[in-house]
Amino acid sequence: MEIPLLDARRMGEDPAGFARDLGRAARGSGFFLLAHHDVPQDLIDGVLAQGDAFFALPHDAKARIAIDAGNRGWAWEGSEKLDPDSGQVDRKEAFNMGLDLAADDPRILAGDPFRGVNRWPDLPGFAETLRAYFDAVHGLGQRVMQAVARDLDLPPDHFESAFDAPMATLRLLSYPAGSPEDGIGAGAHTDYGALTFLLTDGVPGLQVRPRGQSDWIDVPDVAGAYIINIGDCLMRWSNDTYVSTPHRVLPPPRPRRSIAFFLDPNPEAMVSCLPGLGEAKYPPISGAEYLRSRLEATYG
Structure with missing residues (x-):
C-alpha cells in the first residue's frame, strides 16, 4: 500500500498536479504525508513541550478539567475504547481543545452543538501556544480542502463556508511505553471527520x-x-470516492507523544453527496449530527 509524500509548496506552484496526487492517495490508501508546509517548527516544538508539562501534572489538577460534553478537556487513560468490539481499553491520555470562543459568544449562548469554552490548565503559555497552533493548522486544512475540491472537479472554494468555523479538535496525546501483551495504545478505528493532520515525535x-x-x-x-x-465524514461526502482507512497505535517501545488535528466541518454544514459523484449512498446529515453519533459510540 502506497503512502505517498506530497510537497505542500505545490499547492501554490502546481495546484492541479497537487490535487491530482492528493486524489490518487485519497482513493487508494486514504493516507499521505505532507512536507514543506508552513506551520513553523518552533510552534510545533512549543506544543509538544506544553503537552509534556500538562501530562506531568498531578491527577487532581488534570481531573479539574476532565473532558466535557463539548469534547474539550482531559481524557484520562482508560476513558476511551476506539475499538469497543475488541474489549480493549485504549492505553493513552489526551487533552482536547476546539475553536476558541468566549463564554458570551452568541453561538454558545444559543446552545449551538459543539460550541463551548475551552478548558485550560493553569500552565503559563499553554492556552496561547495551542490557540496559535490551532489557527495555523486550520489554515493549512482549508488549503488542503481546496485541493480536495479541485480533485473532485469542484470550484476550489467549494468547501470554504463549510470549514470557516469548524468543529475541529486539536488533541495532544501521550502513550505510555508498553508491549503487545499490555493491550493497545489506540484501538483500530477510522477517524470521524474530514481530514486528520498528525505529527508525532x-x-x-x-x-x-x-x-x-x-x-x-x-x-x-x-x-x-x-x-x-x-x-469518515469526507468519505461519506465524496459518496465513497475517497477511502477512510482503519488504523491503530500499538503500545510503543518508549513513551510516545503526538499532536492530532481533526478537521470536522461547521456544525450546520450539510454533508450530502457532492455533485458528479453518482447516486447518493447516504442521506444528508449535518456535521454536528454526524460527529455526535461517532462520539457517542466511543464514549458510550
Whole structure:
C-alpha cells in the first residue's frame, strides 16, 4: 500500500498536479504525508513541550478539567475504547481543545452543538501556544480542502463556508511505553471527520490496514511532515470516492507523544453527496449530527 509524500509548496506552484496526487492517495490508501508546509517548527516544538508539562501534572489538577460534553478537556487513560468490539481499553491520555470562543459568544449562548469554552490548565503559555497552533493548522486544512475540491472537479472554494468555523479538535496525546501483551495504545478505528493532520515525535506505533485486507502496515515517519488521512465524514461526502482507512497505535517501545488535528466541518454544514459523484449512498446529515453519533459510540 502506497503512502505517498506530497510537497505542500505545490499547492501554490502546481495546484492541479497537487490535487491530482492528493486524489490518487485519497482513493487508494486514504493516507499521505505532507512536507514543506508552513506551520513553523518552533510552534510545533512549543506544543509538544506544553503537552509534556500538562501530562506531568498531578491527577487532581488534570481531573479539574476532565473532558466535557463539548469534547474539550482531559481524557484520562482508560476513558476511551476506539475499538469497543475488541474489549480493549485504549492505553493513552489526551487533552482536547476546539475553536476558541468566549463564554458570551452568541453561538454558545444559543446552545449551538459543539460550541463551548475551552478548558485550560493553569500552565503559563499553554492556552496561547495551542490557540496559535490551532489557527495555523486550520489554515493549512482549508488549503488542503481546496485541493480536495479541485480533485473532485469542484470550484476550489467549494468547501470554504463549510470549514470557516469548524468543529475541529486539536488533541495532544501521550502513550505510555508498553508491549503487545499490555493491550493497545489506540484501538483500530477510522477517524470521524474530514481530514486528520498528525505529527508525532518519531516513536513508532501507528499502523494502517487497507480495507479488505488483514495485514497491518507501519506508517512511515518523515521528520517535520504531517501524516494526513481521510476521515469518515469526507468519505461519506465524496459518496465513497475517497477511502477512510482503519488504523491503530500499538503500545510503543518508549513513551510516545503526538499532536492530532481533526478537521470536522461547521456544525450546520450539510454533508450530502457532492455533485458528479453518482447516486447518493447516504442521506444528508449535518456535521454536528454526524460527529455526535461517532462520539457517542466511543464514549458510550
